[in-house]
Amino acid sequence: MNIEPIFYAPTELEIEQRLNRVQARMAEQGLDYYVAFCPDNIFYLTNFANAVHERPFILVIPSKGIAKFVVPQLEIPHVKTRMVGDIELVSYFEFPAPKGQAWNDRFQELFSVNKRIGVESICPLQIYDEIPGECIRSDIIDDIRMIKSDYEIGRLAYSCDLATKAHNWFLKSAYPGMPLIEMVNSVTGFVFKQLLQDNKEINPLSTRISAVFQPPSVSHDPHNFTNINMVIEKGGPHISIINAVMNGYGAEVERTFFIGEIPENAKKPFEIMLEGRRIAFEIAKPGILMSEVDQKVNDYFKKMGMGDKLLHRTGHGMGVTGHEAPFFAEGYDRPIEKGMCFTIEPGLYIEGIGGFRHSDTILIGEEGPIMLTDGPISIEELTLPI
Amino acid sequence: MNIEPIFYAPTELEIEQRLNRVQARMAEQGLDYYVAFCPDNIFYLTNFANAVHERPFILVIPSKGIAKFVVPQLEIPHVKTRMVGDIELVSYFEFPAPKGQAWNDRFQELFSVNKRIGVESICPLQIYDEIPGECIRSDIIDDIRMIKSDYEIGRLAYSCDLATKAHNWFLKSAYPGMPLIEMVNSVTGFVFKQLLQDNKEINPLSTRISAVFQPPSVSHDPHNFTNINMVIEKGGPHISIINAVMNGYGAEVERTFFIGEIPENAKKPFEIMLEGRRIAFEIAKPGILMSEVDQKVNDYFKKMGMGDKLLHRTGHGMGVTGHEAPFFAEGYDRPIEKGMCFTIEPGLYIEGIGGFRHSDTILIGEEGPIMLTDGPISIEELTLPI
Numbered sequence: 059m060n061i062e063p064i065f066y067a068p069t070e071l072e073i074e075q076r077l078n079r080v081q082a083r084m085a086e087q088g089l090d091y092y093v094a095f096c097p098d099n100i101f102y103l104t105n106f107a108n109a110v111h112e113r114p115f116i117l118v119i120p121s122k123g124i125a126k127f128v129v130p131q132l133e134i135p136h137v138k139t140r141m142v143g144d145i146e147l148v149s150y151f152e153f154p155a156p157k158g159q160a161w162n163d164r165f166q167e168l169f170s171v172n173k174r175i176g177v178e179s180i181c182p183l184q185i186y187d188e189i190p191g192e193c194i195r196s197d198i199i200d201d202i203r204m205i206k207s208d209y210e211i212g213r214l215a216y217s218c219d220l221a222t223k224a225h226n227w228f229l230k231s232a233y234p235g236m237p238l239i240e241m242v243n244s245v246t247g248f249v250f251k252q253l254l255q256d257n258k259e260i261n262p263l264s265t266r267i268s269a270v271f272q273p274p275s276v277s278h279d280p281h282n283f284t285n286i287n288m289v290i291e292k293g294g295p296h297i298s299i300i301n302a303v304m305n306g307y308g309a310e311v312e313r314t315f316f317i318g319e320i321p322e323n324a325k326k327p328f329e330i331m332l333e334g335r336r337i338a339f340e341i342a343k344p345g346i347l348m349s350e351v352d353q354k355v356n357d358y359f360k361k362m363g364m365g366d367k368l369l370h371r372t373g374h375g376m377g378v379t380g381h382e383a384p385f386f387a388e389g390y391d392r393p394i395e396k397g398m399c400f401t402i403e404p405g406l407y408i409e410g411i412g413g414f415r416h417s418d419t420i421l422i423g424e425e426g427p428i429m430l431t432d433g434p435i436s437i438e439e440l441t442l443p444i
Numbered sequence: 445m446n447i448e449p450i451f452y453a454p455t456e457l458e459i460e461q462r463l464n465r466v467q468a469r470m471a472e473q474g475l476d477y478y479v480a481f482c483p484d485n486i487f488y489l490t491n492f493a494n495a496v497h498e499r500p501f502i503l504v505i506p507s508k509g510i511a512k513f514v515v516p517q518l519e520i521p522h523v524k525t526r527m528v529g530d531i532e533l534v535s536y537f538e539f540p541a542p543k544g545q546a547w548n549d550r551f552q553e554l555f556s557v558n559k560r561i562g563v564e565s566i567c568p569l570q571i572y573d574e575i576p577g578e579c580i581r582s583d584i585i586d587d588i589r590m591i592k593s594d595y596e597i598g599r600l601a602y603s604c605d606l607a608t609k610a611h612n613w614f615l616k617s618a619y620p621g622m623p624l625i626e627m628v629n630s631v632t633g634f635v636f637k638q639l640l641q642d643n644k645e646i647n648p649l650s651t652r653i654s655a656v657f658q659p660p661s662v663s664h665d666p667h668n669f670t671n672i673n674m675v676i677e678k679g680g681p682h683i684s685i686i687n688a689v690m691n692g693y694g695a696e697v698e699r700t701f702f703i704g705e706i707p708e709n710a711k712k713p714f715e716i717m718l719e720g721r722r723i724a725f726e727i728a729k730p731g732i733l734m735s736e737v738d739q740k741v742n743d744y745f746k747k748m749g750m751g752d753k754l755l756h757r758t759g760h761g762m763g764v765t766g767h768e769a770p771f772f773a774e775g776y777d778r779p780i781e782k783g784m785c786f787t788i789e790p791g792l793y794i795e796g797i798g799g800f801r802h803s804d805t806i807l808i809g810e811e812g813p814i815m816l817t818d819g820p821i822s823i824e825e826l827t828l829p830i
Contacts, residue, residue, distance in 0.1 A: 111767055112760075132667055132755045139670045152757050156775035179570035183581055186569060195569055258673055281518055284525045287644055369518045371538050374498075381497055389542035 061421075061430070063219050064212030065256050065305070068105055072209050073143035076103055076202065077125060083198045084121055090173035092119040092198060093189060096180050098378045099199040100127075101306065105142040107264035108133075113153045114161050116185065117145075118168045128165050140261060162188040203377055204384055205397040211421060213307040214376065214399055216256075218419050218430035221300050221309035224248050224269070225433055228298060232442055234317050236290040238270060238283075245269035245300065253304055264306040266380065271298045274321075277314075277413035280369060280405065292444070293319050295328065295412040301380060308380030310401050311431040312417035318444040320437060324414075327406050328437050330362045331414035334404040338372050338386065343426040344396045351386040351394075355404045367408050373401040376419050398422045399430070447807075447816070449605050450598030451642050451691070454491055458595050459529035462489055462588065463511060469584045470507055476559035478505040478584060479575060482566050484764045485585040486513075487692065491528040493650035494519075499539045500547050502571065503531075504554045514551050526647060548574040589763055590770055591783040597807060599693040600762065600785055602642075604805050604816035607686050607695035610634050610655070611819055614684060618828055620703050622676040624656060624669075631655035631686065639690055650692040652766065657684045660707075663700075663799035666755060666791065678830070679705050681714065681798040687766060694766030696787050697817040698803035704830040706823060710800075713792050714823050716748045717800035720790040724758050724772065729812040730782045737772040737780075741790045753794050759787040762805050784808045785816070 080103070084092055094100055094117040101107045104127060108115045113130040120126075124144045129137050131149040138147075148168065150161040157163075165188060169175065173191040176198055186193065206214065224245050231244065246267045253260050273291040276282050280297070290296060294316030301310045314328060334355045341351050352372040359368060371387035376399045384392055386400060400422070405415030416435065420427035434440050466489070470478055480486055480503040487493045490513060494501040499516040506512075510530045515523050517535040524533075534554065536547040543549075551574060555561065559577040562584055572579065592600065610631050617630065632653045639646045659677040662668050666683070676682060680702030687696045700714060720741045727737050738758040745754060757773035762785045770778055772786060786808070791801030802821065806813035820826050 112769070112771075135665045136667045136670065139668070152773060154757075154771055154773045154776040160775070177569065180568045182566045182568060183563065183572060184565035187581070195573070254672075259670070260672070262669070262672060279521045281522045282525070283648070284522065284645070286640075286646070286648060371540075383498070385498075385540055387538060387540045389546070390540040 061215040061428075062212055063216035064209060065216045068142055068209060070143050072207065073103065073105065075207065077119070077143070079202045080119060080198055081121060083202065084119070084176060087176065087194070087196055087198070088174055089176040089194065089196070090121050091169060091191070092176040093117070093181065093185070094119065094178060094199055095182065095185050096178055096199070098382070099178065099203070101264060102199060102203055102378050104145055105306075106137050106140045107261055107306070109263055114185065116165060118165070126168050128161060128168075166190050200383055203382070204375060205395055206377065206399055206421070210307070210377065211397070214309065214419070214421070215430055217302065217304045217307045217309035218311075220249060220252055220304060221302055221311045221419075222431045222433060223252075225298065225300050225311045225313070225431075228269070228300075229313070229315065229434070229442060232290055232315070232317065234290055234292050234444060238286055238288050241271055242269055249302060249304065257305065260305040265304055267302040267304075269300050269302070271296055272413065274412040278407045278409045278411065280407060280413055280415070290317060292317050293321050295324050295414055297413050297415055303378070303380040306378060308376050308378070308419075309431060310376060310380070310417050310419050311433055312403065312415060313433055313440055314414050314416060315440040315442060316437070317442050320441055321411070323411050325437065327364070327367075327408060327411065327414045330359065330364060331404065331406050331416070332435070334358055335402060335416055338402045338404055339427050342386070342394060342400070342402065342420070342422065344394055344422060344424065346394050347391050348384055348386050348394055349388050349391045352388045352390075356388065359404070359406065364406050367406045369407050370405060372404045375400055394422055396422055396424060402427065447601040447814075448598055449602035450595060451602045454528055454595060456529050458593065459489065459491065461593065463505070463529070465588045466505060466584055467507060469588060470505070470562060473562065473580070473582055473584070474560055475562040475580065475582070476507050477555060477577070478562040479503070479567065479571070480505065480564060480585055481568065481571050482564050482585070484768070485564065485589070487650060488585060488589055488764050490531055491692075492523050492526045493647055493692070495649055500571065502551060504551070512554050514547060514554075516547075552576050586769055589768070590761060591781060592763065592785055592807070596693070596763065597783070600695065600805070600807070601816055603688065603690040603693045603695035604697075606635060606638055606690060607688055607697045607805075608817045608819060609638075611684065611686050611697045611699070611817075614655070614686075615699070615701065615820070615828060618676055618701070618703065620676055620678050620830060624672055624674050627657055628655055635688060635690065643691065646691040651690055653688040653690075655686050655688070657682055658799065660798040664793045664795045664797065666793060666799055666801070676703060678703050679707050681710050681800055683799050683801055689764070689766040692764060694762050694764070694805075695817060696762060696766070696803050696805050697819055698789060698801060699819055699826055700800050700802060701826040701828060702823070703828050706827055707797070709797050711823065713750070713753075713794060713797065713800045716745065716750060717790065717792050717802070718821070720744055721788060721802055724788045724790055725813050728772070728780060728786070728788065728806070728808065730780055730808060730810065732780050733777050734770055734772050734780055735774050735777045738774045738776075742774065745790070745792065750792050753792045755793050756791060758790045761786055780808055782808055782810060788813065
């Protein structure tokens, strides 16, 4: 990976360019305003991360000029500490509030009459019902976010570098009997220490670190972390998972690994998973439909008799959310573009044997995927000494 | 506090009684179905906690009979591990998906034609737009949740007991120069250790612990935690904050405290804050409007010349969410009822001096508030030795 990692906050220019892209898309769709409630979309356009609770934070973007940001008065100093760019703050005192002093009173004053207003698919009814004008559902900011700017690619490179380091460090420290909680705490500590060393002003509200593993007794069931007392076992397949948003930008790296020995019946599924992964890396190029990547991988798995061992799509987008659109998924017929960022993570799940999945975060370049995360790939490298 | 703490999962009967209350309210409103998307509302009716991501989890409640729960196939074993009660699972393979195999295909099959369907205020447009029938916005589950069952009161008592212990332990260990991160880690560790000791099967997805403090240099700005390098200072007012959801039930306890010495100009605001708090405790009785509690406290603060030192309402509800409806807030004209659970936390914020706020979690009994959390209250008790 030859991309220079970046870890500083976006510049005013970067934020302005994002807003310009949103407003250009609004013009194409004939929208006079756009209403953003999704905290990740708001973060993308303001650098301010809010936790959703009953007091609404809403960004109102006009077709021209600066955005207006409806916020609780209580949060104004907090908003000012993080906000980047020229944005007008519009505050309300509290939620709930007497008539005339509530968030929706301030909000409705921001629109002129009889206008066309774009709204996100995730917009809650209680916000939607207060929007005065004709509402058109359109995920403009989510769409814009799919293509990463140079700055964002640098931020993703930083997160992916650190996720890779933390993951390699975990693989070195894994031992039979290692409790899940030890792994969670040590990897989280490793990442946080580095983040703080690199930038003392990291934002905890835009930082989430998930670092977990599944031993072979549960790895066939990929979303099962019910037993927080689980430990690393002998043999495998184990699956390691690091999925983190670090001060606003995500990364994911996962590996199928063994401790000391490889059960005979795990060798074949591992090789089939690797080949599915190779197919995805080979096909994922600008112009190809995302659905085709998933389809080709699934076709190969089915040909190898693994049709009933699939539980999920081949990959998802990566950026501010850490798990976001677009998707390598059958039925999602959108062309891949240069500058998109995805995970590639086809998986096989076999009860009685275990789960098989590597995940890497990749950037789409001219020629196809550029790996942003890294790690050992072969079964030999991933059979760790006891 | 003489309420027996409970820390076991709800029984099938408890879940059935909750569903019965929802269906009785649906009958009053003439609803044939109710659609729940809010993860806390779903948790309340299923004991299953989901993290919101792009794959929807939706509970569909018919006017009679059992609820149906639309979930991604991938999560079925996870759902089954936690779910309590008689609920039918309806699964879809993946999001996105080809036409005919998507979540909305399975979802729409659950409704018969031309029906009246209740929807939550937080329902996202992308769910709302798929509901076939006449939609009526009505927060039935949120309303039902406001009155706690005996089981819930026991669960809240457990969380509040542990929050009180953790908070007292923090007050004993505080010293000038103590970094915020030390406090975060040690209090979080204290709580987690106890939770695991009491129930090895606690659910991390329904557990969130916020333990922070603000030193006098920032305590006038109550949502400012920007500088994660802040430390406990000499003097005060500092504010300590523990707000946690422990395996599904919340608790909050906060105190204004000093280290070694009390600045002269902090004594008067502390006493005024205490009197505001006393007024709230005195007024908050069944039958009184919630707005009146806030109004009376604010009137007193204004009379004392503190009208411009207010930044928030007197309190919020407490339960599954940890910060939820109903509210002690001007404009919120709803009567207080026995079995409701609130925080009482009027605050004063004075630039150059600092913030003044105690918060306790209380249950509304026949005669008024019953304290579920506890801690020192007077300025003498809250002036900690250096």
